[in-house]
Amino acid sequence: MLQKYKDLLGTKKIDENLSSEMTVEYIRRITKLSGYGVFILIDEYDNFANELITDGKKSTYETILHEEGFVKSFYKAIKDGTNDNFERIFITGVSLIMLDHLTSGFNITENLTTEENLNSVFGFTKNELCYIFDELNIGENERKKLIEDMTFYYNGYKFNKEGESVFNPDMAMYFLTNYLKYKKYPDNMIDLNIKTDYGKINTLVANFKDTSILDEIINAGQTKTKLVEKFDISSMYDNIENFKSLLFYLGMLTIKGAEANNTILGIPNYVIKSIYWEKFYNRINNDVSINSSRISDSILQMRSRGQISYFINEFKDLLTNLSNRDLMGFDEKYVKMILLTLFVVDGTYLINSELENNNGYSDIYLKTKLQYKEYTCFEWLI
DSSP: OTTTTHHHHTOOSOOTTOOHHHHHHHHHHHHHHHTOOEEEEESSTTHHHHHHHHTTOHHHHHHHHSTTSHHHHHHHHHHHHTTTTEEEEEEOOSOSHHHHHHTTTOTTOOOOTTOGGGGGGGSBOHHHHHHHHHHTTOOHHHHHHHHHHHHHHHOOBOSSTTSOOBBOHHHHHHHHHHHHHHSSOOSSSSOHHHHHHHHHHHHHHHTOOOTHHHHHHHHHSEEEEOOOSOOOHHHHHHOHHHHHHHHHHTTSSEEEEEETTEEEEEOOSHHHHHHHHHHHHHHHHHHSOOOHHHHHHHHHHHHHHOOOHHHHHHHHHHHHHHHHTTOSOOOHHHHHHHHHHHHHHHOSEEEEEEEEETTEEEEEEEEEOGGGGGGOOOOEEO
């Protein structure tokens, strides 16, 4: 910054060996002498912390953020500057893990995540999506189907119980970019770059040993908690409420409503639901090696020939191996979770669970995916 604005600020040779704290102090002094106020923007403030945690480098993380660590010194220097000419600070990030460590040196933050009037800042509203369709010359009949399917896959995020649900902007733009090129849905409805990011989240989640909360979320689709605004790396895994809040901040859960002083958190959409199912699949696969090729072949028989016996035989073998390892209680709920997981990971059917019909609910409805329409001769109700 000092090099880029040297003509404006009158800076000459800059000592590149200054500490982070001294650099901030130098910026404060020279901008003040030049008569300028400073607006500080920090994007992804927690990126390095999340990387260290997911890579298992907890000790490095704690070294950087302890009392004399350079991160804490950096933020303390910024806070001191707010008494002078550091006039505005705007920080974005994913999680609140670092805020707990920075409290003493940087206790001037206000968390805007759940502000009602900022809810739609974090994604596209339906009206904004329609505006994009106008710009792209997508017709009325075409857009109706697109909105319906994009809502199913990408909508559902709410950051305040009074807010309007919004579309994930990265996912929406990925889909529209592909759709405009070929006038058809992409085979993968989630951008692989985004999926890589969620893979890091899965690593974070894997450190939480209590699997009951993940089972509750996968099976019921929601959970309730008191949203926590600050937590550190250790209490994140020790306290189940902290862990639920972390899933909310990471976008794996969203606000569905309220119950007294609790917040009801739920899975926002089909893409995130499929990521949970893949997580459950990996857990099963760690206990019993699943022959994914044979599972896919047996589902192919269901799709093309209407023949389910091959899949049932594969499923019976899997259940037998799991029960021999004396895992979770084999009730109907657990069996259904495994079934759903296999179909989701195969990815050639669109899965509806507990779909309403005239006489009650169906456990699983395997529906034709639009992008695999020519390969799917049979749908299934289980």
